[in-house]
Amino acid sequence: MRKALLAAAALLVAFAPSARAQAPAVPRQGIVCTNGTTFDLTATPGYIETPDGNSVLMWSYALAGGEFQSPGPVLCVNEGDSVTVHLHNDLTEPVSIVFPGQTGVGGSGSSGLLAKEAPAGGDATYTFTASQPGTYVYESGTDPEKQVEMGLYGALIVRPAGHPDYAYDAATRFDPQREYLVLLSDIDPDLHHAVETGAPYHFDQLRNRYFAINGRQFPDTLQDNGVSWLPAQPYGSLIRVKPYNATGNPLPALIRMANVGTVNHPFHPHGNHIKEVAQDGRPLRTPGGGDASSEHFAETIGSGQTQDYLFSWTDQDSWNPGSNPFPASVASPDYRNLTFKDGNTWSSGSAYLGSKGTLPVGTVSQNICGEWYFPWHSHALNEFTNYDAGFGGMATLLRVDPPGGCTAVAGTASILAGTLNSGTATALAAADTAYYKVNSTVSGTRTADWYGGFTGVPRGSTGLAVTYTGRNSIAALPTTLWIWKWSTSTWVQMGAATGVGTSDVTSTRTPPSPQSDYIGTGANAGKVRVRVLTTGTTTNFVTQGNLLKLTYDAP
């Protein structure tokens, strides 16, 4: 039966008019927009899962022909669009949609108090012009103390005309790769159980037990969008940034926050302040039109409100182990005298961004290459729980990735042609006075051909780049860099040859797409191989590798 449903869904999508909303390829992290001007939604029941193993009946809006999802799809439109939302009702009581913050909402359907309603099994349609950019919610306007509690809500994003990288205006320009939705909700499972079993529904006995961001409770909030094991909760909320840099990374992330729950939530970002630039779809302005944005380390968002924040993470002191280290007395604590909670940590074990320290034996690390993790959570700490268990609920993590991405140095060196002169792979870790030296072949066209092996590169990494610094014992020899393509077991050349003489020359190369071909799987999981080929002379020579480094953006 399920297969048939899926087939039907596929047909529906295939034959949907092209003007209708289309869900684009889903990014692993960040906001998942359903773009369009016409949306077909179905009010439908389904179940969400909570990290403590519970399963809760929810009602939600799903894309017609799509799977049940909580919360409803993020509807993304442009300023000035004429928006049409069709609602089909698969629930057993009338439902509707209201669009707080939109004016002049028209529509058709059966009559209701606040909006036209779709009767059980029936339909309604809403139309409005998205006249003001901003972050909004949509929710049921019918019996809201039951239907909104049950989950009939979602986010509506109106982008400024012609400027999808602005929240509102030029002052709210953000990095489109770093746009995040933080939709806060709360759930009383007893009320949901009452609906499920047909028991009396007493909203005055509300006692929230679950607190969600984008429909998931921590730590499920950290999982990617659309993971298979949370089929009804497609939206993650891991926040990722790289340190602010005026030239390399000048634009902030945009955090679109909305509270569809019954109570106010005080949201606390660790790491750096967040800058509130708008509330309820209006930029914060003085009466004279000046900037009235404000910085916060905690800010309460009221029930039904939306707030937009710009966020950049900065280390004001630029601490680094080379030129500006932490005081020696604090930089390298003895971890044998400390504890990593439950033996499982996001800590890198280092005081420095982009470095990894040595964790005690038996401690499992979730850290990839020295990135930071900071919790962002409700500071009503009773909401920072899953029913009764702490470190759950209304929380996610901020992940600050190292500025250059992850860096790996060659851990092994192997010779394909020629012989070892001196040195080991450890000489390739830094551009210094230590070299890994390979004698060329000694007949015909002389060749020195070797490769460095990298390990621990996570599957799904992107932005691979190789940096090689080296020299030769004789003047200018053409040197090429290659990368091992695991799928075909062949070397792939990266770029043209570089002339390398008797002083160090640095080359940076990026392999052709798709980069996933170069990261080993199975028994070779996480392995990358980079080859250095020097040839083109009939004189014996020695190739001298100084640095062989791989940088990448971890998934």
Place this chain on the structure above:
Amino acid sequence: MKRRDLLKAGALAGGLLIGGRALQGSAEAAANPEARIGLAGTDGHITLPGRGPLYIFGFATVPLAASVGDLVANYKGKAQHVAPILDVKQDNDVYITLTNLGLVGRPDLVDAHTIHWHGFRTPSALFDGVPEASIGVPIERQFTYFFRPHNPGTYMYHCHFEDVEHVQMGMTSIVFVRPAQDGGSALDPLHRTTTYAYNDGDGSTAYDRHFAILLNEIEEREHDADEQIQEFIFTDYDPQYFTLNGRVYPQTILPNNDPSLPYQPVSSLIQANPGDRVLLRLANLGYLQHAMQLPGIPMKVVGEDATPHSFPYVTNTLYIGPGEARDVLFTAPPFNPSAPVTTDARGSYNTYLFKNRDFRRLSNRGSPGLGGMATEVRVYQGSPLPAQTSVGETYA
């Protein structure tokens, strides 16, 4: 640790205030003068009206030079609530050494402790105090947290280990950062103080007296369950006591280090001369939003979350949510002989009440009469009070 700091710590054995101010303006001050602070995490009991001693977790100020063994012998089971209020200066290097002394009342628990400097712009997750993304300090071990604060204002610190429990149990306090602008009176329009809330550039945040007050709640069922080795379901949270600096009215108006409250040494009594500009450093580490009023005296909000307000505003009701901070200035009004007058050793004064507007939170466990989240502002006749020498100073 410099000898001057040691002497200062010794002089404040009650643990009300510690920090780096001793170095301010001193000849020893280098580019980044140091403040070294010793804190211990342990358990204890506090006193609240209408019930027996309440079990808490908390911090205590401890000497840095002592061995862990000596600290356990002398301080285990002697936590205070609120924890010591920390007073540091912008750009100074702050070292906070935390020792976990273990729990007298729950020897079965092996909880670690941490210090999270709440609101600090954290350059390294190692010092953020989140045990899942950094380290925890196990029993009878030590760790030194390092901070170099660049942004003046009012912050908090608390344990982040199983924080829904450890925060409610009492491991909470205020840390504030004095601005680099402090030290000269040229900016003060009245040319009488050298202290400012922020680097305002124009003296608009100059103050004569300042008071750091932590708003909180106590859910006694949680504390009792902890003491009796039971589990409390935190989503049942529904507190019975509403505190300022770990005390409820009328405890709040007892002086600092009052002998009747040995483990609640921090007063919230605000004593001022007429015309004094008073800075309230307010922070909330409860789990509820509070609406604070000071009837009869307008409150000017000059900062929020350790950020100066571009547009300060005046209010009669100040909302402050969990985890949030506000910096509020008010000017003590003239002494009014026709208003109710009370007299103490310092002379006659008018009383104003700094209190929660939600009167359900002005009761101690529901008993009749004023209680809970309230304290008094006393404005004296004449100017009998000397200049303030430390935050929240009280005058018997």
